Amino acid sequence: MESFLIVEYIGIISASISGFLFAVRRACDLLGIFIAAFLTALGGGIMRDMLVGRELYSFTHYMPVLLVLGAVLLSAVLGLHKSSRKGLEKSLIFIATDAIDVVSFSIVGAVVALGFGLNIFGVVLIAFVNGVGGGILRDVLLNEIPWLLNTGFYGTVSLLVGLIYFGLYHLGFDGIITMFVLCAFGVVLRLIAYYKNWQLPKINYEN
Template sequence: MEIILFIEYIGIASATLSGFLFGVKKGCDWLGLFLAAFLTALGGGIIRDIMVGREIYSFTYYMPMLIVITVLFMSRFFKVYKKREELEKKFIFIFADAIDFICFSIVGAMVAIEFGYNIFGVAFIAFFNGVGGGILRDILLNEVPWFLTTGLYGTISFCVGIIYYLLYLMDINNIFAIIVLLAFGISMRMIAYYKGWQLPPLKD
């Protein structure tokens, strides 16, 4: 349980930063910045908890919201948003986003397994936990969901969920394997983004 919380907290902090930066890019006021950060950081977990039918973690424990507020304050204090132009293409945004959606994908897979889901359920819970917050943020800010327009975003989330499920079946889902999976997912996301990898479109 502790490893789930540790990974989720890392994801929340990273997602808060990417949501904040996205809100800055859109010129939001402080309420808009908070909502963009909140949805990015906690929206996927809320969707996950609704899907598995458990109490919503973010609304029953204080730590998730405290992390969001702390990261928002630190982002403002250290002025990580000095240049808004093409902010979503800057390394800090891409890397923070990669960390959060891979962390959330792993946590989603863990929770799905805990609730007895099969490989398909694990893959979809991992996906919605991984990218659900970004989808809600993009809807709020009237953007095409980012996972539909950038390199293998959703595909990697699905793959992380499936790989974790296979590790679970082989009984090697220990802390070392999880760290390796986390590093693998982040690396694949960064490479896919900068190489411009995409799934092939449907052709006649």
């Protein structure tokens, strides 16, 4: 198994849990919960593969969907939703899983883009799409304002992770250890940004 798939599988499991929690909060039925988890976990990867002209990994391998099913089932059995029905945005388990999947998928997107010989702009874009694409699809499906648009440093962390991995790759640091270190850095940065309420500058509209 390619080493970067470990990072992707971690992202799929984390994204499935956050999708599960989001769907429970919106009072979805079992099918709705699975679709929300599926889109959160695999939507960004499907968009990534379409953009680079790669066969859709989620539909040519069994593991991605099996991980989604397993994560949703385990979340329900463990009752993760019982403490997260209200105030989901402030739930540590949701914030943590969401941060892990964004960062993990951003790294995987950068790896795939580099494998297709894309330049720095292509690598950062694919990392971004892979990192936040699933969350956007989930939010649109559940009629939520995408977190990308109103949560500080959400998309910024994805872009930054893609850019850093591009630099590390060309410096010869592209092994699994590098991926895990970068993943840890990205998750910590995202959590700090969330709890410190860091925001990019805004342009205020004035009449």
